[in-house]
Amino acid sequence: MRLHHLGTWMAVAAATALALGSTGCVVEDEPAGDLGLDEADGLQIEDDPDPGYLAAPSCPPRIHRYPLVNAYNNGYDASWNTFTCTGHLGNSDFIAGQHLGNDIFAPRGTPVVVAKAGRVINAGYTSIGGNRVSIVDECGWVTYYAHLDSIASGMVVGAQVPTGALVGTLGDTGSAQGTAPHLHFSVYPEGNYNGGVDPFPLLKKYLPTACGSTYRSHMNGKCIDVPSANFVAGQRVKMWDCNGSGAQRWRRVGNVHRTGGDMVGGLCMDVAGGNPANLTPIQLWHCNGATPQAFQYVNKELRSVLAPGKCVDIAGWNSANGAELILWPCTGAANQRWDYINPI
Numbered sequence: 338m339r340l341h342h343l344g345t346w347m348a349v350a351a352a353t354a355l356a357l358g359s360t361g362c363v364v365e366d367e368p369a370g371d372l373g374l375d376e377a378d379g380l381q382i383e384d385d386p387d388p389g390y391l392a393a394p395s396c397p398p399r400i401h402r403y404p405l406v407n408a409y410n411n412g413y414d415a416s417w418n419t420f421t422c423t424g425h426l427g428n429s430d431f432i433a434g435q436h437l438g439n440d441i442f443a444p445r446g447t448p449v450v451v452a453k454a455g456r457v458i459n460a461g462y463t464s465i466g467g468n469r470v471s472i473v474d475e476c477g478w479v480t481y482y483a484h485l486d487s488i489a490s491g492m493v494v495g496a497q498v499p500t501g502a503l504v505g506t507l508g509d510t511g512s513a514q515g516t517a518p519h520l521h522f523s524v525y526p527e528g529n530y531n532g533g534v535d536p537f538p539l540l541k542k543y544l545p546t547a548c549g550s551t552y553r554s555h556m557n558g559k560c561i562d563v564p565s566a567n568f569v570a571g572q573r574v575k576m577w578d579c580n581g582s583g584a585q586r587w588r589r590v591g592n593v594h595r596t597g598g599d600m601v602g603g604l605c606m607d608v609a610g611g612n613p614a615n616l617t618p619i620q621l622w623h624c625n626g627a628t629p630q631a632f633q634y635v636n637k638e639l640r641s642v643l644a645p646g647k648c649v650d651i652a653g654w655n656s657a658n659g660a661e662l663i664l665w666p667c668t669g670a671a672n673q674r675w676d677y678i679n680p681i
């Protein structure tokens with residue numbers, strides 16, 4: 338027996354009678370050809386080299402970014418195949434004792450990236466996980482990425498990999514073969530897959546920020562950042578070392594620059610208080626289409642529509658993390674020039 342979603346898109350499944358499992362969740366008969374117990378989706382890790390139970394993790398589980406780049410659907414429900422950048426369709430399909438992770442659906446080939454920096458402990462093919470990668474962080478929590486179409490060259494056992502590094506591309510390998518391409522994502526204590534936690538509360542914070550590209554400074558290679566991923570109106574926008582996180586991803590819609598991929602509502606880059614004076618901070622504000630939120634991206638500059646001739650500027654040529662962004666007359670200098678690029 339298998340969770341409903343793993344067979345739903347198969348024609349045979351349409352005719353499969355639904356039944357209620359012991360948890361009360363709707364399940365259906367296993368689709369023909371399925372391999373049965375699944376490293377990703379069941380309770381066994383048949384070939385995982387983890388040595389078994391290790392010391393309990395030394396901190397709560399955490400991630401630092403969403404593991405996909407570009408549109409996705411997190412968890413299974415009736416809208417599983419509607420891919421967006423907003424997260425508003427996101428949910429958890431974690432079921433304790435049955436499905437120890439979240440399935441994240443997206444087009445085949447979508448880049449999968451490291452959600453939490455750490456050391457690669459597994460990388461390669463298994464009959465169940467397919468192409469899969471496991472990374473353990475400094476606290477002993479493993480992030481696990483299964484059913485990949487391909488594994489990136491940087492994912493070799495023993496390598497230390499940063500948050501945002503390319504893990505591979507999304508696919509349907511292993512026991513997911515022939516199903517809708519998805520990433521199976523788990524978070525568990527090293528050596529104890531069955532002790533995994535529902536990753537959805539961790540993923541949720543980053544759901545709206547999977548899409549978009551970074552603004553990388555010509556002055557110092559740093560990126561325009563929402564400090565501490567604090568997505569609230571009034572938050573000052575600052576500079577930080579580029580890390581590919583959702584807090585550094587912006588989606589351009591005309592002259593408007595939205596946080597992450599949030600296309601519905603959300604927060605936009607904004608001239609604080611609508612004040613066109615020099616030194617006015619750049620902040621986040623509820624997207625409203627007004628001129629303080631309009632910046633033309635021309636010649637690598639972000640030119641204010643509210644204050645013609647003024648640009649988004651790194652105040653005082655300050656190279657430190659946390660340097661502020663302000664409005665200042667356009668000069669064409671490196672502290673006002675940005676590459677708009679995907680971090681991958």
Ligand SMILES: [Zn+2]
Nearest residue numbers: 377378440521
């Ligand atoms: Zn799964």
